[in-house]
């Protein structure tokens with residue numbers, strides 16, 4: 001199934017993002033590049049790029065997202081602030097497969113300084129090809145959605 005996939009990075013993730021982007025362009029997916037402002041020499045702030053991709057996923061402009069920084073951690077932290085986003089850093093085949101099967105991760109975060117770049121491309125393919133398990137896993141994701149709504153209501157009440 002073809003998806004619209006947003007891809008973003010900071011300076012540390014620039015090269016890996018390019019590689020993933022080129023690999024994805026060989027597939028039937030549509031790639032939207034959010035990382036064009038960053039080159040690998042100018043230091044930029046990962047929250048800006050994570051927020052741009054996560055906001056567009058949250059508002060339905062994107063089906064999926066990929067975020068790359070040095071470790072993937074800052075991207076994951078930022079992206080998960082947005083409603084409906086399930087972002088996770090993956091590092092090997094098992095974490096990638098589980099991220100899709102159990103958590104239906106919709107933004108994959110990768111560390112360009114922690115993961116071999118060719119392996120990272122294979123992990124992206126594995127994530128795209130792995131099925132979501134549904135059933136009990138869907139029930140747990142529904143609970144996350146309910147928690148998200150409660151947190152939003154509490155935050156609104158305090159403002």
Ligand code: RB5
Nearest residue numbers: 012069070071073074075
């Ligand atoms: C940038 O030096 C680095 O902090 C960033 O790429 C990322 O690893 C943050 O989580």
